Amino acid sequence: MQQQEATHETYEARVERLRDIIEDGAPEAIREVCEELHPATVADLLHELSPDRILTVLNMLDEDQRVETFGHLPLETQRDLTAFLEPRELASLIVRMPHDERVDLLQRLTPEHTAGLLRMVAKTERDDMLRLATYPEGTAGAIMTSDYALLDQGLTAGQAIAQLRQAAPEKETIYTAYVVDKNRRLVGYVRLRDLILAEPGTPLGDLVEHDAPYVRVTDDQREAARILSKYDMLAVPVVNGGDALVGIITFDDAMDVSEREATEDMHRMGAAGLVETSLKDATVGLLVRKRVPWLMILVFMNIFSGAGIAFFEDTIEAVVALVFFLPLLIDSGGNAGSQASTLMVRSLATGDVRLRDWFGLLRKEVIVAVAMGILMGIAVSPIGIFRAGPEVAVVVALTMVCVVVAGSLIGMLLPFLLQRFRFDPATASAPLVTSLADIAGVLIYFSIATWYLGIHAAPAA
Amino acid sequence: MQQQEATHETYEARVERLRDIIEDGAPEAIREVCEELHPATVADLLHELSPDRILTVLNMLDEDQRVETFGHLPLETQRDLTAFLEPRELASLIVRMPHDERVDLLQRLTPEHTAGLLRMVAKTERDDMLRLATYPEGTAGAIMTSDYALLDQGLTAGQAIAQLRQAAPEKETIYTAYVVDKNRRLVGYVRLRDLILAEPGTPLGDLVEHDAPYVRVTDDQREAARILSKYDMLAVPVVNGGDALVGIITFDDAMDVSEREATEDMHRMGAAGLVETSLKDATVGLLVRKRVPWLMILVFMNIFSGAGIAFFEDTIEAVVALVFFLPLLIDSGGNAGSQASTLMVRSLATGDVRLRDWFGLLRKEVIVAVAMGILMGIAVSPIGIFRAGPEVAVVVALTMVCVVVAGSLIGMLLPFLLQRFRFDPATASAPLVTSLADIAGVLIYFSIATWYLGIHAAPAA
Numbered sequence: 001m002q003q004q005e006a007t008h009e010t011y012e013a014r015v016e017r018l019r020d021i022i023e024d025g026a027p028e029a030i031r032e033v034c035e036e037l038h039p040a041t042v043a044d045l046l047h048e049l050s051p052d053r054i055l056t057v058l059n060m061l062d063e064d065q066r067v068e069t070f071g072h073l074p075l076e077t078q079r080d081l082t083a084f085l086e087p088r089e090l091a092s093l094i095v096r097m098p099h100d101e102r103v104d105l106l107q108r109l110t111p112e113h114t115a116g117l118l119r120m121v122a123k124t125e126r127d128d129m130l131r132l133a134t135y136p137e138g139t140a141g142a143i144m145t146s147d148y149a150l151l152d153q154g155l156t157a158g159q160a161i162a163q164l165r166q167a168a169p170e171k172e173t174i175y176t177a178y179v180v181d182k183n184r185r186l187v188g189y190v191r192l193r194d195l196i197l198a199e200p201g202t203p204l205g206d207l208v209e210h211d212a213p214y215v216r217v218t219d220d221q222r223e224a225a226r227i228l229s230k231y232d233m234l235a236v237p238v239v240n241g242g243d244a245l246v247g248i249i250t251f252d253d254a255m256d257v258s259e260r261e262a263t264e265d266m267h268r269m270g271a272a273g274l275v276e277t278s279l280k281d282a283t284v285g286l287l288v289r290k291r292v293p294w295l296m297i298l299v300f301m302n303i304f305s306g307a308g309i310a311f312f313e314d315t316i317e318a319v320v321a322l323v324f325f326l327p328l329l330i331d332s333g334g335n336a337g338s339q340a341s342t343l344m345v346r347s348l349a350t351g352d353v354r355l356r357d358w359f360g361l362l363r364k365e366v367i368v369a370v371a372m373g374i375l376m377g378i379a380v381s382p383i384g385i386f387r388a389g390p391e392v393a394v395v396v397a398l399t400m401v402c403v404v405v406a407g408s409l410i411g412m413l414l415p416f417l418l419q420r421f422r423f424d425p426a427t428a429s430a431p432l433v434t435s436l437a438d439i440a441g442v443l444i445y446f447s448i449a450t451w452y453l454g455i456h457a458a459p460a461a
Numbered sequence: 462m463q464q465q466e467a468t469h470e471t472y473e474a475r476v477e478r479l480r481d482i483i484e485d486g487a488p489e490a491i492r493e494v495c496e497e498l499h500p501a502t503v504a505d506l507l508h509e510l511s512p513d514r515i516l517t518v519l520n521m522l523d524e525d526q527r528v529e530t531f532g533h534l535p536l537e538t539q540r541d542l543t544a545f546l547e548p549r550e551l552a553s554l555i556v557r558m559p560h561d562e563r564v565d566l567l568q569r570l571t572p573e574h575t576a577g578l579l580r581m582v583a584k585t586e587r588d589d590m591l592r593l594a595t596y597p598e599g600t601a602g603a604i605m606t607s608d609y610a611l612l613d614q615g616l617t618a619g620q621a622i623a624q625l626r627q628a629a630p631e632k633e634t635i636y637t638a639y640v641v642d643k644n645r646r647l648v649g650y651v652r653l654r655d656l657i658l659a660e661p662g663t664p665l666g667d668l669v670e671h672d673a674p675y676v677r678v679t680d681d682q683r684e685a686a687r688i689l690s691k692y693d694m695l696a697v698p699v700v701n702g703g704d705a706l707v708g709i710i711t712f713d714d715a716m717d718v719s720e721r722e723a724t725e726d727m728h729r730m731g732a733a734g735l736v737e738t739s740l741k742d743a744t745v746g747l748l749v750r751k752r753v754p755w756l757m758i759l760v761f762m763n764i765f766s767g768a769g770i771a772f773f774e775d776t777i778e779a780v781v782a783l784v785f786f787l788p789l790l791i792d793s794g795g796n797a798g799s800q801a802s803t804l805m806v807r808s809l810a811t812g813d814v815r816l817r818d819w820f821g822l823l824r825k826e827v828i829v830a831v832a833m834g835i836l837m838g839i840a841v842s843p844i845g846i847f848r849a850g851p852e853v854a855v856v857v858a859l860t861m862v863c864v865v866v867a868g869s870l871i872g873m874l875l876p877f878l879l880q881r882f883r884f885d886p887a888t889a890s891a892p893l894v895t896s897l898a899d900i901a902g903v904l905i906y907f908s909i910a911t912w913y914l915g916i917h918a919a920p921a922a
């Protein structure tokens with residue numbers, strides 16, 4: 001009982017207690033502490049210390065723990081640390097890192113630094129790093145790893161287990177192993193679970209799953225994450241243009257992709273630019289640079305709304321009460337549009353909706369929007385009557401139906417248009433849709449008012 | 462070569478070809494087709510057919526494939542199918558389903574249906590289902606599964622592998638097995654990888670990882686997904702209030718949680734309500750019911766903006782040109798606010814930012830907002846001068862600085878306030894923040910205008 005209590009104190013409270021030791025404890029104490037903890041936790045504790053302090057701690061750890069802890073540090077911290085390492089030290093660290101992680105780091109070093117480093121490593125390792133580094137960011141190739149386990153089709157289950165056992169220390173996973181033909185083309189995969197369950201003499205061929213879902217190196221990372229999640233796979237194989245197996249993407253990297261892509265989409269949908277670092281680490285300069293461009297673009301779009309209002313200045317001067325309903329009406333269009341774009345952008349991102357579905361969804365959106373517009377029009381009519389009499393109330397209610405429909409259609413169609421022309425649909429942010437809906441709203445409102453109230457608008461000076 | 466080509470045609474093109482066979486082929490042909498495909502693909506092909514057609518196909522499959530395919534159908538389809546099954550047939554299906562999936566289904570049946578069904582299954586199974594069904598939606602308990610593998614601390618590595626081999630067919634995963642004490646309290650976990658690597662005689666105690674990160678049954682599902690992702694775990698153990706191991710959450714379910722939570726957050730942030738079904742399947746009625754409430758709330762908030770404008774009617778009548786700048790100014794505040802709330806909501810959701818960080822972030826946001834406000838103010842000044850002369854330009858520039866700061870602070874603080882009072886921070890949607898920023902913007906703009914232009918405002922009639 002006592003012992004268990006002690007064990008359970010650990011993960012929640014111990015980390016805090018250990019922070020002090022790591023920050024200024026004796027080397028021996030630090031090593032003991034780090035060996036007890038998960039490398040991800042050690043990295044968490046380390047990453048805010050100074051680079052030389054981090055290196056001191058890392059150097060106290062044994063090889064495996066050092067490499068794993070280093071790999072869990074943020075990439076910027078990893079990069080900063082490389083400046084303090086001898087090329088030889090760095091090379092010995094890098095060859096032990098998982099193949100996907102080391103390429104991420106390599107791509108953040110200066111070309112001279114990379115060149116110096118590559119001279120230190122064996123040719124096969126070097127070729128592997130250079131090859132993995134060629135895939136553009138965002139593709140499956142850029143996050144795959146080349147340390148997957150291969151098995152020969154001619155083995156028995158028992159032999160296969162023995163081979164995996166030998167290969168295990170260098171492979172990212174041995175829970176799924178792959179079978180390829182002599183041209184390295186993917187034939188299928190074998191689960192360790194099935195190997196363990198089978199009689200040792202079972203031919204591997206009986207256990208191979210053919211028709212493995214796979215992705216291509218050039219496919220979007222999201223597609224890889226989607227396939228892995230859909231088929232509940234531990235790893236998804238990646239093939240090149242010639243159908244040869246060139247890597248795998250494991251579930252942990254796929255989870256990171258989903259998280260990062262969701263963050264990117266949300267930032268885009270909030271017109272906040274792509275803030276890729278932690279918000280706590282982001283500098284004022286970075287945040288301003290990311291956010292101002294969209295604010296500027298939107299302000300200049302709003303000039304059109306302003307121009308629309310100016311165009312109808314006579315109508316406004318004649319019935320100033322109309323201005324009271326302006327925010328309420330144009331915002332309703334913008335809000336309905338934000339809803340529609342949010343639903344579409346997310347459905348396009350998860351693959352729930354495809355480009356070809358646009359027409360069916362448009363039809364549905366029209367019906368939804370008309371229904372919502374009528375409900376909203378009925379809801380605001382009493383306010384119209386109370387504030388400005390029945391005449392204006394009719395204008396307000398009619399406008400409400402039209403702006404909700406216009407806003408919804410803008411919000412629904414914009415993501416499809418963006419996707420169609422190969423932009424990111426998430427660019428159809430709430431603020432962008434709102435600004436477009438505002439322009440439409442101003443024109444609709446004052447046009448209906450001018451027409452219905454029998455006032456003739458004249459262009460502003 | 463030829464054979465490989467044939468293999469590679471499969472996953473992309475074959476599914477389409479097989480659709481026809483499934484829809485109206487002979488039983489034998491259907492069974493052959495389905496046995497070649499992943500159950501997730503079969504479920505994809507089936508789910509739009511009529512329930513009796515789905516059942517006909519399911520009944521052709523062998524036991525394992527039937528259970529797996531059924532589990533990959535959408536929950537609504539599963540529920541619809543249960544109506545066509547004899548209680549005994551349903552019971553035999555349900556006892557073979559993974560423990561977490563069957564509880565999800567059970568919770569969608571009517572109480573009578575569930576009661577009838579539970580009478581058909583053995584007591585241990587029944588108790589397990591009832592226990593798993595008690596955890597509220599959104600908690601770790603609600604998505605955990607109870608079919609995890611346990612190992613006794615006294616075994617050797619070889620014995621442990623033999624035991625896992627026996628247990629494998631019933632367990633969700635054998636790649637991670639758990640060690641508990643006599644009170645079922647979690648002692649640690651063992652990786653199959655380490656078991657395979659070790660000499661068969663190695664005591665299990667040497668391979669157990671103590672300090673396993675874990676979650677509690679009552680923890681948020683997001684927390685479970687976050688921990689699993691942070692520590693790259695295949696499964697995260699779940700303990701109850703007495704620290705006893707009661708279940709595990711596997712990576713595939715954690716991925717589903719991350720996806721679903723990201724979707725929920727985005728829908729909230731777009732003020733679109735929570736549309737939980739596929740957008741293609743959602744009915745018009747559902748979409749209207751989800752979307753109208755927020756539109757109504759926002760419209761009534763906009764009345765305050767309208768009232769603000771009405772309050773300054775005299776100012777507007779005196780200088781109608783001010784109205785031209787109204788959308789541009791109040792939208793800039795709303796946009797800056799949307800950016801701030803987007804960044805905060807996402808950072809709170811991923812755990813990058815915690816409640817206690819609010820003050821540091823507030824300080825940074827003030828600096829960012831003032832910088833952005835000044836840049837925006839400078840950018841709009843020429844338009845102010847051109848449209849309405851230097852006097853109005855000063856008002857517009859001054860207002861711009863103030864509304865960008867006000868909007869940013871509203872957008873930044875609202876998610877923290879919501880989280881603090883245990884609401885979902887994602888409720889701080891772009892439209893909500895925009896509406897609040899609009900009210901602030903109207904008051905700021907016309908106050909500055911009234912003061913600077915030396916006009917005295919009088920309340921509207």
